[in-house]
Amino acid sequence: MLPLSNIQTIMHPLFEKYQITVKIKRDDLIHPIISGNKWRKLQGNIAYAKEKGIRNLLTFGGSYSNHIHAFSYACMHHGLSSVGIIRGEASYSKNFTLSCAQRCGMTLKFVDRKTYRKRDDLEYLAQLNNEYPDHLLVPEGGSNNLALSGVGNVISELKHQTRFNTLMLPVGSGGTIAGLINADNGQHNILGIAVLKQGEYLQKKVEDLLPENRVGLSNWRIMTEYHYGGYARFSKFDSERIRNFSFEVGIPFEPVYSGKMVLALLDLIEANYFPKGHTVMLLHTGGLQGLAGLIEQDRITASEWLLPPELQAR
Numbered sequence: 001m002l003p004l005s006n007i008q009t010i011m012h013p014l015f016e017k018y019q020i021t022v023k024i025k026r027d028d029l030i031h032p033i034i035s036g037n038k039w040r041k042l043q044g045n046i047a048y049a050k051e052k053g054i055r056n057l058l059t060f061g062g063s064y065s066n067h068i069h070a071f072s073y074a075c076m077h078h079g080l081s082s083v084g085i086i087r088g089e090a091s092y093s094k095n096f097t098l099s100c101a102q103r104c105g106m107t108l109k110f111v112d113r114k115t116y117r118k119r120d121d122l123e124y125l126a127q128l129n130n131e132y133p134d135h136l137l138v139p140e141g142g143s144n145n146l147a148l149s150g151v152g153n154v155i156s157e158l159k160h161q162t163r164f165n166t167l168m169l170p171v172g173s174g175g176t177i178a179g180l181i182n183a184d185n186g187q188h189n190i191l192g193i194a195v196l197k198q199g200e201y202l203q204k205k206v207e208d209l210l211p212e213n214r215v216g217l218s219n220w221r222i223m224t225e226y227h228y229g230g231y232a233r234f235s236k237f238d239s240e241r242i243r244n245f246s247f248e249v250g251i252p253f254e255p256v257y258s259g260k261m262v263l264a265l266l267d268l269i270e271a272n273y274f275p276k277g278h279t280v281m282l283l284h285t286g287g288l289q290g291l292a293g294l295i296e297q298d299r300i301t302a303s304e305w306l307l308p309p310e311l312q313a314r
């Protein structure tokens with residue numbers, strides 16, 4: 001099978017100075033809308049729904065969520081209907097992400113923060129099951145056991161594409177790294193960068209997602225000290241570092257996920273974390289639609305960022 005995305009080698013003075021090779025798997029280029037890890041994670045969920053004859057899918061997300069964005073498109077693509085339980089107010093429905101989701105046929109239901117916090121509570125899920133019978137409930141970020149196999153394809157593709165020592169990626173809800181750990185089965189170092197504060201709980205969350213015969217593996221870790229201020233937060237200084245790096249290497253990154261992986265990479269190299277001769281493989285998890293939301297909220301300036309073609313065209 002053809003790989004869904006290509007590998008590029010990234011040239012940068014810092015990599016040369018420390019004698020590190022850095023490559024990147026461009027999952028951001030899989031598709032203009034359903035780019036990145038969310039597409040991979042949804043494969044198994046959609047296959048399961050089809051197999052069971054379930055025609056409707058429901059999931060959860062914030063108002064600028066990459067997952068909501070990808071989920072709505074993936075469902076439309078497969079002829080399934082979708083519902084998004086969205087944290088926030090109905091006035092958000094006009095933003096970039098949610099208007100796109102609605103164009104893909106997603107029905108939005110807005111809930112307050114307190115309700116949203118119950119998104120994994122069995123009681124609340126049972127209530128939603130009543131309200132939306134015949135729907136497959138997919139957790140926030142799409143991170144469930146069904147997500148592992150689709151993400152695992154990253155590893156089988158890489159095996160045919162190139163060699164590397166460490167695979168590095170940003171971690172949010174943990175499903176992506178779990179899929180990689182499961183498929184890699186101890187072959188490489190897998191280094192996750194938690195993009196949120198106090199991400200220590202992610203260790204257990206990932207272990208819970210892994211099948212039993214993968215739980216003892218010690219070739220992976222999630223670093224929790226490289227969140228650079230917490231989820232979707234970033235300083236002017238750090239966003240400038242991400243932008244500069246994007247222009248230097250000619251690859252777009254956003255400051256919520258992939259940009260934090262970039263910052264951690266640069267900081268870890270300077271801290272001599274990687275030995276000379278080491279090859280790091282970055283997984284570009286996509287999520288570049290998030291840049292549109294940040295521009296819309298005046299949190300970043302469009303002209304200062306390297307935008308992917310699908311956002312330039314706007």
Ligand SMILES: *Cc1c(COP(=O)(O)O)cnc(C)c1O
Nearest residue numbers: 066172173174175176257285287
């Ligand atoms: C959701 C997301 C992640 C995190 O993936 P998890 O499986 O939730 O850990 C990383 N990068 C991007 C761009 C994302 O949208």
